[in-house]
Amino acid sequence: MENEKKSQAKILQEKLVSQRKNAVLILDEEKIQKADKFCEDYKEFLDCAKTERNAVEKCVILARENGFEEYEPSKAYKAGDKIYYINRKKCIILTVFGTEPIEKGIKIAASHIDSPRIDLKQNPVYEDNEIGFFKTHYYGGIKKYQWTAIPLSLIGVIFNKDGEQINVNIGEDEGDPVFCITDLLPHLATEQMKKTLSDAIKGEELNILIGSRPFRDDEISEKVKLNLLNILNKKYSIVEDDFISAELEVVPAFKARDIGFDRSMVGAYGQDDRVCAYTSLKAILKCKNPSKTVMAVLSDKEETGSDGNTGLQSAYMKYFIADLAKQFGAEGRTVLSNSECLSADVNAAFDPNFPEVTERRNAAKINYGVVVTKYTGSRGKAGTSDASAEFVSRVRQLLDKNDVIWQTGELGKVDAGGGGTVAAYIANLNVDVIDVGVPVLSMHAPFEVTSKIDVYMAYKAFSAFFLEK
Ligand code: MN
Ligand code: MN
Numbered sequence: 001m002e003n004e005k006k007s008q009a010k011i012l013q014e015k016l017v018s019q020r021k022n023a024v025l026i027l028d029e030e031k032i033q034k035a036d037k038f039c040e041d042y043k044e045f046l047d048c049a050k051t052e053r054n055a056v057e058k059c060v061i062l063a064r065e066n067g068f069e070e071y072e073p074s075k076a077y078k079a080g081d082k083i084y085y086i087n088r089k090k091c092i093i094l095t096v097f098g099t100e101p102i103e104k105g106i107k108i109a110a111s112h113i114d115s116p117r118i119d120l121k122q123n124p125v126y127e128d129n130e131i132g133f134f135k136t137h138y139y140g141g142i143k144k145y146q147w148t149a150i151p152l153s154l155i156g157v158i159f160n161k162d163g164e165q166i167n168v169n170i171g172e173d174e175g176d177p178v179f180c181i182t183d184l185l186p187h188l189a190t191e192q193m194k195k196t197l198s199d200a201i202k203g204e205e206l207n208i209l210i211g212s213r214p215f216r217d218d219e220i221s222e223k224v225k226l227n228l229l230n231i232l233n234k235k236y237s238i239v240e241d242d243f244i245s246a247e248l249e250v251v252p253a254f255k256a257r258d259i260g261f262d263r264s265m266v267g268a269y270g271q272d273d274r275v276c277a278y279t280s281l282k283a284i285l286k287c288k289n290p291s292k293t294v295m296a297v298l299s300d301k302e303e304t305g306s307d308g309n310t311g312l313q314s315a316y317m318k319y320f321i322a323d324l325a326k327q328f329g330a331e332g333r334t335v336l337s338n339s340e341c342l343s344a345d346v347n348a349a350f351d352p353n354f355p356e357v358t359e360r361r362n363a364a365k366i367n368y369g370v371v372v373t374k375y376t377g378s379r380g381k382a383g384t385s386d387a388s389a390e391f392v393s394r395v396r397q398l399l400d401k402n403d404v405i406w407q408t409g410e411l412g413k414v415d416a417g418g419g420g421t422v423a424a425y426i427a428n429l430n431v432d433v434i435d436v437g438v439p440v441l442s443m444h445a446p447f448e449v450t451s452k453i454d455v456y457m458a459y460k461a462f463s464a465f466f467l468e469k
Contacts, residue, residue, distance in 0.1 A: 022367050023405045023453045035456035038282075039266055042455060043256035045278050046268045050172070050251045051155045052090045052300045052310075055113035055274060059092045059281055059298060060084065066285040068094060073323060080289055085320055090114075090300040090310040093320055094284045096466075098293040103330040105338030106321065108295045108431070109280035109462050110312065110422050111345060112302030115270035116140030116444045118147060118206055118250040120156075124243055125210075127225040132211035134179075136250060137203070140303030144201040146445050148183035152208065156248035158238055166236045171253040178253045179208045208250055252446040259449055265366070265441075266455065271448040273302065275438045275455055276344035283462035293324075294466040302345070302422055312422040318429055333430070340391070341433040342465055343423035344458070346450075347371045347409045349439035357416045364409025364439035366451040370461045371409040372396070373435035378418025385427035387434035395434055402464035405457050409439060436461055 024032065049055035063084045071085040079099040086092050091113075095106075117139050124134040138144065153171025160166065171178040183201070184192050192200050214223030215230060232238055256268035277298045284296040301311030308314065321339075322332025350363040364371040374392055377384030387395075399406045411419050427433045438458045441449040 020368060020407055022365075023369050023457070024367060026405060027453070032453065035453045036263070038456045038459060039452040041282075042275070042278055043266060043268065046256040046266075046270060046274055047172075049113065049274055049278075050115075050153070050270055051117075051249050052114045053157065053247075054155065055277065055298065056086060056089055056092045059094070060086070062281065062285060063092075063094055068285075071095075071320075077324075077327065087300075087316045088310050091316065092298045093317065094281065094296045094298075095324070096284060096287050096290055096294050098290045100291050100293075101330070102293050102325055102328045103334045103338065104292060105340060106293045106295050106335060107290070107465055107468070108297060108339060108341040108426070109276075109283070109344045109465065110297040110299065110317075110341055110426055111276040111280050112273045112300065112312075112422065113277045113298045114140070114300045114303050115251075115272060115274065116142045116303055118142075118152075118208070120154075120208075120243065120246070120248040120250070122244045122246075123240075124248075125225055125228060125240060127222045130212070130214060130224050131209065132224045132228045134208040134210055134250075135204075136206045136208060138206060139249070141444050143197065143445070144203065144206060145183075145197055147206060148181045148201060150180065150446055151178040151253035152180055152250050153253040154179060154208075154248055154250055156246060158236065158242050158246040158248070160238055160242045160245075166238060166242075168236070168248060179210055179250065181206055182209055254447065264452060266450050266452060267447050269446055269448065271438075271450050272346045272440055272443050273344070273437070275346060275440070275450055276458060279438070279455060279459040280342075280344045280462040282459050283466055286463065287466040290466055291469050295321075296462075299422060306422055306425055312425045317426075337430045339431045340394075341423075341426045341431050342395075342436040342462065343421050343426060343433050344437055344462065345421040345423075345435055346437045346440045346443060347373055347435070348411050348443055349441045349449075351441055357412050359410065359413050362408065362410040363412075364407055366439050366441065366449075367453055368407040368439075369405030369454060370399075370407075370457040371435075371437055371439050372399070372406055373409055373411070373437070376411060376418065376420045376423065376435060378420075379415070382418075383420045383424060385424040385433050387423075387432070391432045391434055395436070398464055398468060399461055402460065404460045404464055405453070406436075406461065 049058045068082040071083045081097045084094045118136045121135040158166045211228045215227040252269040259265035259267040280296045306313040325332045325335040349366045375384040375386040423433045438454045
């Protein structure tokens, strides 16, 4: 009798109570291996896409290999055609035209390829006590102390006075020198250690160590600076003023690596949000003959609020869609109003080392699949788009139907802080939007962690969305 009662409860429990499980306990060995294999190429992508410009360049190579051609405004496109459009070398939109009329709407996956980093100021080179440095201005939400005492690379472009472009990439090749930001030795850090983490290292202290040997001459002052400028002039034919028309980004020099004895995770810089950029890119590269027109948008400037003409608060995506619509005799606003978007961005994974900032019942966990986030924002849902229950229902059915392992997740406790994604800006164009992405540990740190299974599930989610009939 006792047994029967228990099994009755068990049956009811299975029927009524949410049964989400660690994906490792759901998937067979073959599927897990597939996820691991998928992440080999993912790691390679991360290593050559550490800046938004490099990410665009890598995307173009992959797009062309997969039959995509650069968008030509005058060309007439038909179902099955595959194109890419580049905005100012920092954003890329890939499109596959569907068999259904474009005015029925587009399926958009929108991610970002900029990541928190340290930019050089426009007058960066200086010498202090016979040591050479770059002055910097950090980009995006960083914990400044995390960027000291780690190897750093310098990547970007410089335009000389004649407007010629010089590409810079130092620190990524094995034989390259790297750079770093010095920190105080603990022996003398008594006062520093009393400060709060946000004050311990100040923005103006994020100076990049770039050299120490003086120019061999007794006549002039600032000989270390002169020696450095001389080296740069020999290598790149630039002079000090050329830094004014440059965009140079300082990023962690280390490569993507497997994490753990079980190699279950990927550790790398810039996984927010190149993990969703890569998975949505892979999904569209493999998307053949979709019924609706599909689009992967890889944008810039998300980390600073999506402002500027390469951010998604600007009109570039809207104009591009309007141009496509016009070609088919449709209105851009009609297309947008019928469109759906997965805002492809990461969410915070529950970290057992910091349980106090998350609410366990509504936090995403690594290895529990792709995260669906109905709303972001902070405090009383400020700055959110808050997807409708109807749209959540649609996405839920889509993921279940395609065996995508997924979970819901909220970014931290209600009063703990918060954050936003591009979802709100795309929703402002009258598009149905929801956040779908990968949970990340140590988000915004120089070395972020994701689960390989979650990465693969993000790819499966975007594929299912694009291929849906
Ligand atoms: Mn992000
Ligand atoms: Mn971010």
